[in-house]
Amino acid sequence: MKKILIFLLFLVGSVIFAENLESINYRNGTFKGIFKENKKMMPGTTVTKVGNDNVLILSFLNTKAAKIPQSTSVNDQYISKIQVYENDSSTSLMFYLKPSAKYQIVTRNKEIEVTFNSGDANSMTQTTVTTRPNTSTTSTSISSRPQASGYSRPNNNTNTYTPPQQKPTGPRYSTSGNKKYTIVVDPGHGGHDSGARGNGYNEKDIALQVATRLANNLRRDYNVIMTRDSDFFVPLDTRAKIGNDANADFFISIHLNSGSSSSANGTEVFYFSKKDEGSYAARVAQIENRVDSSYGDTPFSDLVVKDIFYRTNQKKSQAIATTVLDNLINTIGLRRRGVFGANFAVLRGSNSPSILVELGFMNNYGDLSQYLTPEGQERAAQAIANGIRQYFR
Structure with a gap:
């Protein structure tokens, strides 16, 4: 043996x-x-x-x-x-x-x-x-204005690999370079990582639709970078690095949740906390982190630098999270689940204030239906954008 x-x-x-x-x-x-x-x-x-x-x-x-x-x-x-x-x-x-x-x-x-x-x-x-x-x-x-490309399995009948063709969805960044603030909009999951599934839909698709509308809204006033603008996977640590390399002022990740039953419902917003605030926040962070669970440890040299940003960013992140949640509840009308601190991998590496929005539950059709139409997606994007604008003027 x-x-x-x-x-x-x-x-x-x-x-x-x-x-x-x-x-x-x-x-x-x-x-x-x-x-x-x-x-x-x-x-x-x-x-x-x-x-x-x-x-x-x-x-x-x-x-x-x-x-x-x-x-x-x-x-x-x-x-x-x-x-x-x-x-x-x-x-x-x-x-x-x-x-x-x-x-x-x-x-x-x-x-x-x-x-x-x-x-x-x-x-x-x-x-x-x-x-x-x-x-x-x-x-x-x-084109010279970058668009995303992904990858697919090679065709078994040929020796040639062909990346999938994707419809342009607009630039990931603002066409104006002289705006005061830079904001990173991160649609959760993508590519092989579908995220939560429910009622015949994938989280990655709904998150991308809402995030794209949010980015377009914010471009009126800010330089905006999207970590992805179509269906491909970006590693969790790379998402934060994209913002850091651009000296971003704010990072927001868009998600939808998954509950153990269809009765789970409501909207919640998270900010980064080294220690999860309660067992519920830890469970949600574990679900969102599992696609890239290896991204768990930070080199000691990075910890020293990141600790400088941590205390400053946490307070502002919590305040923005609260305002964004208030706006979403008042606009969409779903149950208010709260604002929580959690150890999300996608937020952990960010040098700027950062939040993660769970718009609703994929397995609760009452929640999900709010984001299936262009009108519903636009309402959510507007509510989130209004919350961000209160802190970046």
Whole structure:
């Protein structure tokens, strides 16, 4: 029995660490990443806006980075820097693009290659992903105003990987760069993470619809960044980093809850607290954190910095949470469940005041129905936006 257990532990360890990213190299506009396992690594591909930079993000599930620097300065004519973000479930490569940069992505056994070149600022950025060298490829064009792309399983009948085509939903950021405040709007879940399910609907879809309307509303007065503007997954720590890199003034995450029965109902708002305020807040945080449960520990050096922001931000976050909840209850009319402090992973890394809104319960149709129509989504967005405007003038 002991030998069997040792074998199983060895096997599990082999699976967990089989897809290590062993090395990265960038030279003369060409980036190469080498993996330990001899197979094709399919990344999730996203282009987002961080501050004034367009950032190409390649995410690899079940992959660890082996002794690779977290940040590499480049600052050539194509990119300004490369960052590597890692947790126990994924590794993300972030390329900060220069305005004229175009890029092409190719995957081969054990290797991913990103080739950058220059074009004029009005040109299209081309993304080509292949699963085999020297085969035909399929391209998807992304405009110079970044839109999201996700990834899908390769077609079993071809050797070509084709990212899904998505309808543009507008920029993730304000087209005005001289506004006083920057606000990050985070639609919960996305991609393979559906969130709560109920009455035939997925939380990720309702959250995105309300969050998009909220972002459009806030753009009248603020610079706005969305962590996602279509159906793809963003790791929890990356969401906060997007805001931090943009020096955001406020972060808001939009969700819907799930109860043990259809009788659970109402709206509640959370702010970040290192210690959950009661068993209920802990349970809700556990549900929302489980998609990326590895994002649980913060390096000691980060804790020192984050503690500076913690006490200042907590009081303001609590005040904004209370005002937003009041507005939602007065506008939507659902039961007031309260304002709570909880250890949410998506709020934990934020350097700015931040809140998480649970609009209602997916498994209670009375709650859910309030957010199924454009009119209901607009009412919720307006209520939340009005609450935010009271604190950022």
